[in-house]
Amino acid sequence: xxxxxxxxxxxxxxxxxxxxxxxxxxxxxxxxxxxxxxxxxxxxxxxxxxxxxxxxxxxxxxxxxxxxxxxxxxxxxxxxxxxxxxxxxxxxxxxxxxxxxxxxxxxxxxxxxxxxxxxxxxxxxxxxxxxxxxxxxxxxxxxxxxxxxxxxxxxxxxxxxxxxxxxxxxxxxxxxxxxxxxxxxxxxxxxxxxxxxxxxxxxxxxxxxxxxxxxxxxxxxxxxxxxxxxxxxxxxxxxxxxxxxxxxxxxxxxxxxxxxxxxxxxxxxxxxxxxxxxxxxxxxxxxxxxxxxxxxxxxxxxxxxxxxxxxxxxxxxxxxxxxxxxxxxxxxxxxxxxxxxxxxxxxxxxxxxxxxxxxxxxxxxxxxxxxxxxxxxxxxxxxxxxxxxxxxxxxxxxxxxxxxxxxxxxxxxxxxxxxxxxxxxxxxxxxxxxxxxxxxxxxxxxxxxxxxxxxxxxxxxxxxxx
Amino acid sequence: xxxxxxxxxxxxxxxxxxxxxxxxxxxxxxxxxxxxxxxxxxxxxxxxxxxxxxxxxxxxxxxxxxxxxxxxxxxxxxxxxxxxxxxxxxxxxxxxxxxxxxxxxxxxxxxxxxxxxxxxxxxxxxxxxxxxxxxxxxxxxxxxxxxxxxxxxxxxxxxxxxxxxxxxxxxxxxxxxxxxxxxxxxxxxxxxxxxxxxxxxxxxxxxxxxxxxxxxxxxxxxxxxxxxxxx
Numbered sequence: 001x002x003x004x005x006x007x008x009x010x011x012x013x014x015x016x017x018x019x020x021x022x023x024x025x026x027x028x029x030x031x032x033x034x035x036x037x038x039x040x041x042x043x044x045x046x047x048x049x050x051x052x053x054x055x056x057x058x059x060x061x062x063x064x065x066x067x068x069x070x071x072x073x074x075x076x077x078x079x080x081x082x083x084x085x086x087x088x089x090x091x092x093x094x095x096x097x098x099x100x101x102x103x104x105x106x107x108x109x110x111x112x113x114x115x116x117x118x119x120x121x122x123x124x125x126x127x128x129x130x131x132x133x134x135x136x137x138x139x140x141x142x143x144x145x146x147x148x149x150x151x152x153x154x155x156x157x158x159x160x161x162x163x164x165x166x167x168x169x170x171x172x173x174x175x176x177x178x179x180x181x182x183x184x185x186x187x188x189x190x191x192x193x194x195x196x197x198x199x200x201x202x203x204x205x206x207x208x209x210x211x212x213x214x215x216x217x218x219x220x221x222x223x224x225x226x227x228x229x230x231x232x233x234x235x236x237x238x239x240x241x242x243x244x245x246x247x248x249x250x251x252x253x254x255x256x257x258x259x260x261x262x263x264x265x266x267x268x269x270x271x272x273x274x275x276x277x278x279x280x281x282x283x284x285x286x287x288x289x290x291x292x293x294x295x296x297x298x299x300x301x302x303x304x305x306x307x308x309x310x311x312x313x314x315x316x317x318x319x320x321x322x323x324x325x326x327x328x329x330x331x332x333x334x335x336x337x338x339x340x341x342x343x344x345x346x347x348x349x350x351x352x353x354x355x356x357x358x359x360x361x362x363x364x365x366x367x368x369x370x371x372x373x374x375x376x377x378x379x380x381x382x383x384x385x386x387x388x389x390x391x392x393x394x395x396x397x398x399x400x401x402x403x404x405x406x407x408x409x410x411x412x413x414x415x416x417x418x419x420x421x422x423x424x425x426x427x428x429x430x431x432x433x434x435x436x437x438x439x440x441x442x443x444x445x446x447x448x449x450x451x452x453x454x455x456x457x458x459x460x461x462x463x464x465x466x
Numbered sequence: 467x468x469x470x471x472x473x474x475x476x477x478x479x480x481x482x483x484x485x486x487x488x489x490x491x492x493x494x495x496x497x498x499x500x501x502x503x504x505x506x507x508x509x510x511x512x513x514x515x516x517x518x519x520x521x522x523x524x525x526x527x528x529x530x531x532x533x534x535x536x537x538x539x540x541x542x543x544x545x546x547x548x549x550x551x552x553x554x555x556x557x558x559x560x561x562x563x564x565x566x567x568x569x570x571x572x573x574x575x576x577x578x579x580x581x582x583x584x585x586x587x588x589x590x591x592x593x594x595x596x597x598x599x600x601x602x603x604x605x606x607x608x609x610x611x612x613x614x615x616x617x618x619x620x621x622x623x624x625x626x627x628x629x630x631x632x633x634x635x636x637x638x639x640x641x642x643x644x645x646x647x648x649x650x651x652x653x654x655x656x657x658x659x660x661x662x663x664x665x666x667x668x669x670x671x672x673x674x675x676x677x678x679x680x681x682x683x684x685x686x687x688x689x690x691x692x693x694x695x696x697x
């Protein structure tokens with residue numbers, strides 16, 4: 001049951017403009033929630049005729065909202081221009097000018113084009129990332145649903161290296177804090193408005209957030225400043241280390257060892273007591289079995305915890321976004337140490353960068369800094385060599401293992417990049433293959449219809465010219 | 467239960483691996499998992515165009531595919547940004563333009579600038595989105611309301627009304643520019659290229675017919691006229 005306050009909060013986040021006033025309690029009960037009257041009149045034609053076409057009148061708010069939605073995401077723009085500019089008009093023109101067979105071929109070509117060009121790679125990537133929930137392919141239990149693109153990951157990695165080199169960064173805690181502060185203070189809005197002569201005095205930090213705001217936002221991320229919500233950047237390793245001590249997980253590990261013992265004894269004729277040599281052999285086997293069972297449980301708990309955190313993170317990220325939106329705008333550059341935008345990253349969305357910073361902390365930095373056994377991030381002296389190894393080292397023995405296959409001994413970055421070959425590059429290659437196959441399928445369908453392998457657009461015109 | 471340490475590279479053997487993302491990943495990686503990116507679309511569409519050209523069944527189809535798809539590729543990815551940049555930099559009044567454009571890389575060599583103008587105009591002129599204009603307007607109004615020096619004699623109120631007027635105009639212009647960009651892409655992709663293609667194929671066939679009226683169309687095509695679709 002959602003409380004009234006939560007409902008109000010959620011609605012105010014979604015569209016504060018649509019709520020006129022908050023209701024009051026009557027006879028100790030909240031009144032039934034009524035849909036708020038939108039500020040813009042819902043009748044499109046009525047508004048158009050009453051107020052005429054002009055800025056903020058009549059149809060214009062709807063028009064502006066539609067344009068804003070299309071412009072907010074380049075992929076949305078591509079899909080709309082594909083359907084509205086290719087699929088529909090091209091099919092209609094072919095049908096009118098050349099006839100049904102060329103129109104059918106055009107429709108099939110354009111529709112399969114839309115699916116392969118704009119959707120398929122994404123869908124296949126999502127399926128591949130889902131496969132990475134399995135322990136067999138994801139030995140380090142990384143949560144790829146907490147997605148960080150390679151360019152952003154690369155930039156964050158550079159910032160970690162840069163911060164770790166600073167002489168004043170000596171402890172683990174200072175590294176975490178300085179990293180966050182550096183990222184937030186390097187976000188710069190893409191617009192030119194803060195640099196205009198007439199408005200410069202209203203933006204003391206230019207298009208950026210400024211030191212003080214970056215520090216406060218970093219404190220919110222680290223849970224030092226209360227945000228009103230329990231969510232923040234979590235230390236997943238600590239949660240896993242705490243959970244694995246719970247009886248149900250310990251029992252599961254013991255069960256696995258017992259089952260292995262039964263199999264071991266069964267292979268040796270079901271003897272109740274093992275000989276001295278057999279006992280020694282069992283000791284070695286038992287350690288391996290225990291380790292495997294432990295890793296399996298740990299993998300399971302980590303996957304469970306990361307997904308739980310991801311489900312609960314919305315309130316925290318919304319809060320961080322509203323805080324950052326007070327000084328920044330939605331479209332940003334991440335600037336490098338030379339104070340110029342990082343070329344490869346291009347223009348990014350504020351919400352996206354705030355979310356990815358959180359994921360980076362949880363999946364990479366915290367994980368590399370946490371104690372491997374207890375999961376604690378204590379304020380100890382920073383071991384830069386260890387940090388570098390845990391983040392960037394390449395595991396594996398053969399060339400294939402070192403460069404292609406994700407390996408359990410990889411550093412977190414290397415593991416992520418290698419996994420991305422399968423989550424990103426493989427789907428793109430498959431999509432290219434499928435897109436090219438569709439061309440052959442289309443030609444085959446036309447051949448079935450016509451009885452010969454000819455270009456129907458040409459044939460239809462010939463037919464009309466006869 | 468005794469806890470076990472996770473796998474990490476052995477401490478005595480530092481093996482430094484990826485400190486930078488591989489090039490292909492930098493270009494093609496998803497920004498959001500499950501949603502393909504513009505760079506992926508460009509690559510996939512280019513590969514599909516190549517396969518369409520490869521599997522063409524006549525020279526007329528090769529020409530149609532080449533003009534439709536190559537121009538289509540350019541119009542699809544560049545049409546709207548090119549039109550928007552041209553409109554904002556050329557037609558919008560200078561007072562509004564200042565709010566709508568950020569000039570970048572102005573010190574780049576002229577050859578590079580020329581290339582960017584037609585292939586990636588956002589490298590030179592970055593158009594401010596309407597969401598950004600809304601956000602900046604709100605931030606400025608809030609800053610004026612908090613500014614102690616602007617509260618005397620209604621100076622702040624006057625500034626706010628001027629800012630609202632100027633920004634509303636800019637937002638209105640921004641929406642129109644987006645719409646014009648979209649319409650330009652629609653026309654280029656859907657109508658323009660197709661009609662030109664049909665006209666060119668027709669004229670090629672006519673030429674063929676005039677040059678050899680006896681045997682202009684191969685006999686294998688003759689059955690096509692009996693198809694019910696072209697009555």
